[in-house]
Amino acid sequence: MGKIQANRNQSRKDVIRHTAARLFRERGYTAASMRMLADAVGVEAPSLYNHIGSKAQILQEICEEVANDFLVQIEQVTDSKGSATQQMAEVLHFHSNMMVQQYDAVYVANHEWKHLPEAAIARFLEQRRQYEKKLVAIVEAGIAQQELQPVNAYTAVLTMLAALRGLEFWQRHKKQVAAATLQADMVALLLNGIVKK
Amino acid sequence: MGKIQANRNQSRKDVIRHTAARLFRERGYTAASMRMLADAVGVEAPSLYNHIGSKAQILQEICEEVANDFLVQIEQVTDSKGSATQQMAEVLHFHSNMMVQQYDAVYVANHEWKHLPEAAIARFLEQRRQYEKKLVAIVEAGIAQQELQPVNAYTAVLTMLAALRGLEFWQRHKKQVAAATLQADMVALLLNGIVKK
DNA sequence: CCTACCGATCGGTAGG
């Protein structure tokens, strides 16, 4: 019974977290109220607190998991020792996959981290800086090895990250372009813009 | 006296609007309270209502002005009858200028339009769609005239708009890259990625 | 998991 109970609590908390991620994305963290969240989950507002610590803690867990997922994956790529072009393609691939598959959580981390408690903001931004640095290092290595055009590495990374973030809008264009097609086209466009021919 | 009074009211309202744009950007529309705005302007909260109609109206005016500015400027470009490449460079140029010079207002329009009243949301999104359509038309014309690579025009536009939006982060990297350099590099990167060589 | 409820804060008004 202990184990079943633990599983039930786990799934209940998961439902709350996933529903919160969707609500935070749709309404924004501040405008999304715990009463809306309770409604969406199907309980009264106070009952949520049997599963979660606070509204702020939900946001924190979402942001921390997203930041961690991105860092773990880019470290796997840099450890792989492929060429710079291969590594960039791999990063663009898993990053765009995250945008599509973990849409709610990634969106919330990108847009609502400002509402984290101060200490958590510092940690989140530090993790993001580390991710950017690893990506810049890949681009710089590619330039040094003459695989990539001699562009400003920071600008290139900023442009790539911004374009990837643009996948947020793939939903608006779902009818015109399938997610997979948009993903592939965008990756190709970014690579063709920087890889030496 | 009437004229001076009108100017004073105008400048007072302008101060409120600019301060609100900055606050809405920093805190988000929902989390930015009228009391914070009053504090920043230097009056008590109720005094704001001698100059503005409501919190929602400030947001509406910001979003409408931004949307209108973008549409007016892209229409000037499409009326200019330059080549597709020239027109794209011009759009990228004024768009990135807006991102840098009207940072607060453009950021707020991009991030907080969801909090507009429903009718205003519909108008705002329709204006944004029109802007995108005009940009897609330029890219498609460029492809037809074999100036541009035969990419999916929607993807190319989405990628460009996303990259431009990435200029939001130029502030974070101010110390490493000057705004003008980042702007020029990003435009070059986007154009080199799509213009046939 | 619920009912009942609290202190804080919100956007905004009345009245001067």
Add this chain to the structure above:
DNA sequence: CCTACCGATCGGTAGG
């Protein structure tokens, strides 16, 4: 432009 204040809603607790 201010003081005084209102109804609504917020995140969260007590107690069962």
